Amino acid sequence: MMDFSRSKFDIVGRIKIWYTLSIILIALGIFGMVKNIFTDGFPLIRGIDFAGGSIIQLQFDNWSDEKDTAQFAQDVKIIVAEYTERAPSVQTTPVAAEASGTGLPALQLQIRSDASLIENNDAQENIYDEIRQLGGEFTVLEESEVGAVIGKELTQRALWGVLLGLALILVYITIRLSFDFAIFAVVALFHDVLILVGIYALFNIEINSPFVAVLLTVVGYSINDTIIIYDRIRENMKVKRHLRFDVMVNQSLLETMARSINTSVTTILAILALLIFGGISLRTFMLGLGVGIATGTYSSIFIAATMLVWWRMKGKKPVGIAEPVGAVTDIIHEEDDELMDLGGEAEEEEETVEPITVRETPSKDKKKRPKRRRRR
16 A cells, blocks of 8 residues: 655645646636537537437347447447437447346447437438348337427536535535635635536537536545545644644645545546446446546645645644743654654753773873872
8 A cells, every 4th residue: 555654745845836737727628618619609518418309219129249239339320420410429228138028138229319310200210221220120219309498407407506516515614624624625626627527628528417427426526535635634733733834734645645546546447447348328427437536636635735725824824723932842643753842942951971081101201290298
């Protein structure tokens, strides 16, 4: 297990590096959002759940495991794109024989695109014919249309859900720690959301209902890591009050860094496995989740805590609990190896040194000393 508690790495002292990196990532995301506004009229590429459109769900019975499901979905996407204005979204879901209703393994295919997919009957029949040639006969499970009004309502609810979550987090941390701790924790969360949304915009990744789940999961994960770091800072403000605030925060970050990195790496490894073997339908969700967890860990260590140091050192607020002038306090901590003297100068005990007599052999050239008279 990694251990950074004895490291001398200066995280707080390199604050300009962390802020520059964050500004670059956020600026790239804003560039992507501005580009989408000019091309699509919205900062992000909205899926059917937000912009409205059509949903068609088909089931292929007796689906063979030897068929390449990923390639089949890609071919269907190309077919549908020829008849619709918006690029379609195609998802496949394997169905076990026990759940298919026919006693045979099946495959469910979901197609999402604009309203013309259902409104144009001729185009729909042509799409069905071409899909039959690729995958065989199928059963139509669903043909539905989502209006733009529902998409607008979903967008508003998603936005209010994120804002309400941030407000409750602000209140909780204020009660638990203090207001400035809460403010910079929320700033770090906005940092994570901006980077995640920016990556979706920059790479033209479509957002649907799972995107809201990704946002809320990232917010929860990030604030959990931030609170753990803040809690260690609060503990060290009591037991390491002899240290300057920036030095104490830097040591607190080093003490919790191993835990943060280990937790994030193990989570990302699980996400990576689902990203590779989980199928097309999970890839967008897992990609957003992995990016969000990585940025959440980064912001908890390098943004939330360092901004707190910047604020308290700039505002010249009291560091920890001040000791009375002239008092001498020994601070003992399980991770400290030294006893610090906080006030005045300790008086040193005088040591008695016995004189050392050196006897020299009398030289012939030296005169003999006169004998001392004895007192009677």
